[in-house]
Amino acid sequence: MDTTRISRFGFDVAGGELDRAFKRLTALNNCSVDGLHCHISTAARSTESYARRTQRILELTDYYFKNKQPNFIDIGGGFYGKMTEDLKSQFDGYIPKYHEYAEAVAPQLKSKYRDNSGPELIIEPGVAIVSDVLNFVAKVVGIKTVRSRQIALVVGSVHNVKPTGTDKNLSLRVYGNDENAEQRKLAGQVDIVGYTCMEHDCLYKDYSGEIGIGDYAVFENMGAYTVVFKPPFIRPNPPIISYDSIQNEYTLIRRRETSQDVFSTYVI
Structure with missing residues (x-):
């Protein structure tokens, strides 16, 4: 308080x-x-x-x-x-x-x-x-430079990683996609932004590494409110997948939400 x-x-x-x-x-x-x-x-x-x-x-x-x-x-x-x-x-x-x-x-x-x-x-x-039991994975689908600001667009939003409005950058790892190695990359002071039409939709501010289209941004320290506070705004909720490192097995915990899920409660 x-x-x-x-x-x-x-x-x-x-x-x-x-x-x-x-x-x-x-x-x-x-x-x-x-x-x-x-x-x-x-x-x-x-x-x-x-x-x-x-x-x-x-x-x-x-x-x-x-x-x-x-x-x-x-x-x-x-x-x-x-x-x-x-x-x-x-x-x-x-x-x-x-x-x-x-x-x-x-x-x-x-x-x-x-x-x-x-x-x-x-x-x-x-x-x-x-608060640290999940990672959120978002694919980079676009890059651009607006004057001095470098921007990488991902298939994710601030609602996925910062639903309570914190100004902190969550821990981030970027995995390059070898198939897109020849494409242009942004490097140094890159804002990783989301798919919504909201100006504040920035998942990570001033990322200092290389990042390009096809790469994957993996946000750590996820859990708790980052799951339950996500609204169905523009894109429905993503799936949740569990990985067993001992058995090297993946299990679907929650399936990807569909548009039908979002609209199913409307009666008109």
């Missing part, structure tokens, strides 16, 4: 909303409040922020569960996941490892609830786990 902006989510503690909600729920005969949950994301995603939220939620459990111990405490998600070195280098701050997040949270609960007698600790590291 941006600390300069008031979030629309959850029950506000400072304004008394959480207090009113807790009293209303506990007054119901068929309702039991068993724990507290927070889900806050900061730009830094630092271990210090997780230490502070853990401290605060423990203080709130002391206040709301005076006569009993809660069954669970949920500190939410927002953790950094695994990243390649070139992606890490684009962040200003330190990228914590999983065990460093644990060291910021777990000792506080262990100190308060000794002998493993405390509530269940719940975390939600979904994005952190699956």
Whole structure:
């Protein structure tokens, strides 16, 4: 959560909303409040922020569960996941490892609830786990130079690789196509752009290697929202293929979406 902006989510503690909600729920005969949950994301995603939220939620459990111990405490998600070195280098701050997040949270609960007698600790590291499980492959179908700007057009879009609007360049490898080795190549400071009619559709800014028609751009650190946020804008969703490096086998996980899939829910 941006600390300069008031979030629309959850029950506000400072304004008394959480207090009113807790009293209303506990007054119901068929309702039991068993724990507290927070889900806050900061730009830094630092271990210090997780230490502070853990401290605060423990203080709130002391206040709301005076006569009993809660069954669970949920500190939410927002953790950094695994990243390649070139992606890490684009962040200003330190990228914590999983065990460093644990060291910021777990000792506080262990100190308060000794002998493993405390509530269940719940975390939600979904994005952190699956943010690097996929690669996105896009074929280069066009190149052009507009004044001083070099541009390579691929069969993919920013919606495939940056659906949440990040300004970071994902890790990228370009594989040359030997059959097109004689064709003209762009080299140095090339913008790799997508098929949509949107000016902001740039998958990778200032690529510094060679790239030409027929080559394949492979984007790494894909997963999580890069699959579910892709709209059917201009081109339907691509297939997802799994590769087993031990058996050297490919498996189709999701077939390519068709125009019929996109229009199937329309009734006129």
